[in-house]
Amino acid sequence: MKELERDLGLPSVLAISIGAMIGSGIFILPALALKIAGPAVILAYLLAGLLVVPAALSKSEMATAMPEAGGTYIYIERGMGPLLGTVAGVGTWFSLSFKGALALVGGVPYLLLLLDLPLKPVALGLAGLLILVNLIGAKQTGRLQVGIVVVMLAALGWFAAGSAPGVQSSNYADFFADGIGGLLAATGLVFVSYAGVTKVASVAEEVENPSRNIPLGILGSLAFTTVLYVAIVAVLVGITDPGTIAGSLTPVADAAQVTLGEAGVVAVILAAILALISTANAGILSSSRYPFAMSRDGLAPPSLSSVSDRFGTPVTSITLTGAVLLVLIAFVPILDIAKLASAFQIMVFGLINVAVVAFREGNAEYDPAFTSPLYPWMQVFGAVTGVLLLTQMGTVALLGALVITVGSVVWYAAYVRPRVRREGVATDAIRRQVGRNALTDVADATKDGTHQILVALPKEIGHDRERALVALAADVVRPDDGRVVAVRFEEIPDQAPLTETAAVQSSTDISFETRIEALTDEVGVDVEADEVVSHDTKHAIVNFAEGHEIDAILAEHEPLRLRSRLLGDPVDWVARHAPCNVLLVDNLGYDDPEHVVLAGDGTPFSPRTVTVAGAVASANDGYISLWYPDGADTTEQHRTTMDDYRTDLSETLSVPIRSGTVWTDGGTQSPPDLLVRSGDDGRLRGAFSGDGPFVPNPGCTTVTVYPRVDRRPPLGRRLLERFVF
CATH class of the missing domain: 1.20.1740.10 (Amino acid/polyamine transporter I)
Known part of the structure; x- marks a missing residue:
């Protein structure tokens, strides 16, 4: 030329x-x-x-x-x-x-x-x-x-x-x-x-x-x-x-x-x-x-x-x-x-x-x-x-x-x-900086730890599901030598006196505390049990967490019905107002999970989801796989930056991370034992109505993590992450 x-x-x-x-x-x-x-x-x-x-x-x-x-x-x-x-x-x-x-x-x-x-x-x-x-x-x-x-x-x-x-x-x-x-x-x-x-x-x-x-x-x-x-x-x-x-x-x-x-x-x-x-x-x-x-x-x-x-x-x-x-x-x-x-x-x-x-x-x-x-x-x-x-x-x-x-x-x-x-070099520079900030947040979240976790049981759910929730909570607090507080919350009509009802409940069912505290030897951490009667369960859960210096609330949830999506759901309110992290569990059983999946939407993984997945994998001598969308339309530069981020993430955790499994609508390569993902700005509508990150049906228990309100990233940062990722 x-x-x-x-x-x-x-x-x-x-x-x-x-x-x-x-x-x-x-x-x-x-x-x-x-x-x-x-x-x-x-x-x-x-x-x-x-x-x-x-x-x-x-x-x-x-x-x-x-x-x-x-x-x-x-x-x-x-x-x-x-x-x-x-x-x-x-x-x-x-x-x-x-x-x-x-x-x-x-x-x-x-x-x-x-x-x-x-x-x-x-x-x-x-x-x-x-x-x-x-x-x-x-x-x-x-x-x-x-x-x-x-x-x-x-x-x-x-x-x-x-x-x-x-x-x-x-x-x-x-x-x-x-x-x-x-x-x-x-x-x-x-x-x-x-x-x-x-x-x-x-x-x-x-x-x-x-x-x-x-x-x-x-x-x-x-x-x-x-x-x-x-x-x-x-x-x-x-x-x-x-x-x-x-x-x-x-x-x-x-x-x-x-x-x-x-x-x-x-x-x-x-x-x-x-x-x-x-x-x-x-x-x-x-x-x-x-x-x-x-x-x-x-x-x-x-x-x-x-x-x-x-x-x-x-x-x-x-x-x-x-x-x-x-x-x-x-x-x-x-x-x-x-x-x-x-x-x-x-x-x-x-x-x-x-x-x-x-x-x-x-x-x-x-x-x-x-x-x-x-x-x-x-x-x-x-x-x-x-x-x-x-x-x-x-x-x-x-x-x-x-x-x-x-x-x-x-x-x-x-x-x-x-x-x-x-894409321009500025986009990649910002993306790399966002990734570095996310890794710093993971390190900070690990230092904060989870020393006391509340297992909130609003109703009778069966002994096996109770045990699964307590065992999961125990694995989350194990790295910090924490303890599990399992509380059954009973909601009664406004006309009923709280004290009298509580006495009736206490006298008619004394097996709950005995049954829960008996799990201490099985799960390997200190487990306490309590019962709370109130006129409003969602406020009672939040008040209990505030009064007992709880670091995380773990509760079971079910897919929302149309009416709940439109009008809101009590556990949705808890996730948005709790003074601590909230873990909502789609409970399909919990049995020493070795293969833990960390699912995301292509942006850096939420610090709390990383620490929860890491704690569970560590407690069960397991490993973590990363699920993220198949970015068929992403640039080679984008792929390289994300690979570098995931490599750095692997070095941050004390458990092995297998090479990232790319998921598409067609399913996954390896079925997991537990899936952990981030909530959508503290709102269950995102997680359950399709607005949040889509993942294939994993066929196992799914944990959706909502960080405490003052630890959620501001809107500007979320928009920036969405733009560069």
């Missing part, structure tokens, strides 16, 4: 970055920002340049690690997966489309200073011409781009140097009249002025000595352009009377008229037209490649990646981008275009910062020649300040960012997810 020649030196890199930035940011936006922040617009340009630094450093790092990839979308999609890749791709596409529209809508007024023509028809005509140019495949040459940069810098340099002597310090009065809110709003508005700073990353494969020239080119051009912007805006504000150019469509030409006369105006007009048409053309060219790239990755329909046999260009992608551009020019006010362009760029730069963290913390091969200093605080600063800027940019920018994000997520769910089986 023929490779691209690395022949772009540092001067070329600087020219590409500077040329990609200078355009609407200096010829259009100062007047719009001046209307928002007053003279503080000077500081807004400086602040925006500083806030771009984290993204510039992050993009430099990723460009040296993946010099052949190119493109913001590629970095974010590879780093953070198809979901955020979709958001970034769509967001960048819209950002570049808005930037192109801004260049045309803002550039045409400079042209109209020479020609008396209507603004929007001319802008639409130029847009149509540029779309046609892109369709037939004409491209800017490198020399033309360098020539445009030279003309722009010469004109702007003449404007700044020639106008500086005319600066009036009185024009800077009331510098912060619009407050910090106005400053931040203006900063967000002009943020798009620096959007082209990382464009050189898209040609990283052609840069010689990329580990040196890419970071120097990006950061050097950013520093140069920031100083240039601040200097020109400072002169522009200083030579014009307060408020005279705020909202002007041609602010630089208006200011040049004051100090340089007609010659200066002509020079500024020439530079502005060249810069803005160049920016618009580059915007169409680059933005149309985002649907094209997304289509090739399966994130957009295949038609968007089709290339014309006649012209060799992605006609469908360019046509779609052109249609969006024409709609923006025709119907969206220039201020809203500027706000939306900046809002989408802020979003994308924020994702770039997060993507670096994903690559660094992930498990993918990532070896950048240049690394961002002050990691990860630089990236955190960039992401947080980006969010702050968005909140200060007004309703239009916020709604635009929200609509694009929500729309991208909906598109991902409806179109991408059924077709793409790929």
Whole structure:
């Protein structure tokens, strides 16, 4: 395969970055920002340049690690997966489309200073011409781009140097009249002025000595352009009377008229037209490649990646981008275009910062020649300040960012997810961290131990089932030398006195305590028995657990009938309100189980289920098998991470764990003696109505474990586990 020649030196890199930035940011936006922040617009340009630094450093790092990839979308999609890749791709596409529209809508007024023509028809005509140019495949040459940069810098340099002597310090009065809110709003508005700073990353494969020239080119051009912007805006504000150019469509030409006369105006007009048409053309060219790239990755329909046999260009992608551009020019006010362009760029730069963290913390091969200093605080600063800027940019920018994000997520769910089986390194990094946290929780749960367990017997269930429950409870507390308290709870009508009934019960049935306590020698732990009479069994169980410092409640349950599912069940209430762990047993007998199955739904196993399964297997010199769904649609990376988690889990426990048995609807490979699984947020509806993790009918006793209320993972963590697993 023929490779691209690395022949772009540092001067070329600087020219590409500077040329990609200078355009609407200096010829259009100062007047719009001046209307928002007053003279503080000077500081807004400086602040925006500083806030771009984290993204510039992050993009430099990723460009040296993946010099052949190119493109913001590629970095974010590879780093953070198809979901955020979709958001970034769509967001960048819209950002570049808005930037192109801004260049045309803002550039045409400079042209109209020479020609008396209507603004929007001319802008639409130029847009149509540029779309046609892109369709037939004409491209800017490198020399033309360098020539445009030279003309722009010469004109702007003449404007700044020639106008500086005319600066009036009185024009800077009331510098912060619009407050910090106005400053931040203006900063967000002009943020798009620096959007082209990382464009050189898209040609990283052609840069010689990329580990040196890419970071120097990006950061050097950013520093140069920031100083240039601040200097020109400072002169522009200083030579014009307060408020005279705020909202002007041609602010630089208006200011040049004051100090340089007609010659200066002509020079500024020439530079502005060249810069803005160049920016618009580059915007169409680059933005149309985002649907094209997304289509090739399966994130957009295949038609968007089709290339014309006649012209060799992605006609469908360019046509779609052109249609969006024409709609923006025709119907969206220039201020809203500027706000939306900046809002989408802020979003994308924020994702770039997060993507670096994903690559660094992930498990993918990532070896950048240049690394961002002050990691990860630089990236955190960039992401947080980006969010702050968005909140200060007004309703239009916020709604635009929200609509694009929500729309991208909906598109991902409806179109991408059924077709793409790929994930970013961030997902795997988070998954591994969640797995490590789960193992820490298992170790903590083991230290807590179960020293006293209550076997709650709400009714007469037969001697064999009583013995099975007590034997199971004994095995759970055995590692901690604990004891079993078996209590028969009798519920009586509200009208009946508790004391009299208790006396009757005690005198008519004295065999319960004798029978239960006789199990002490059989099960090998201390077993006590008691009886409680109450008007409400579920409250009595919880109250007994609170009053006797019980660590776990073990009770028998039966599959819920439809009425119980709809209206709730007493034992459901106990599981949600108990001050301790609750073990609900589908009691089919208990006879020295050697093969204990730990069943899950593909996420890390609940710490309490692990400790219960481990205690039972240890007490019976047995082993544990892991059951989890057959993730036929999971990635190889996902499988590897889960295998590593299960290996670490095996090392945490003192009992052997057999290789994980994958279960499907078709059944299992080896029938177990006991199955342990986690409850669904303390609600039996999940465990018994199909909302919880499905497992095949094991044909043995099943224990569903509900951790105490204050030990249940918060909703955010459960959602995160569900997302990454």
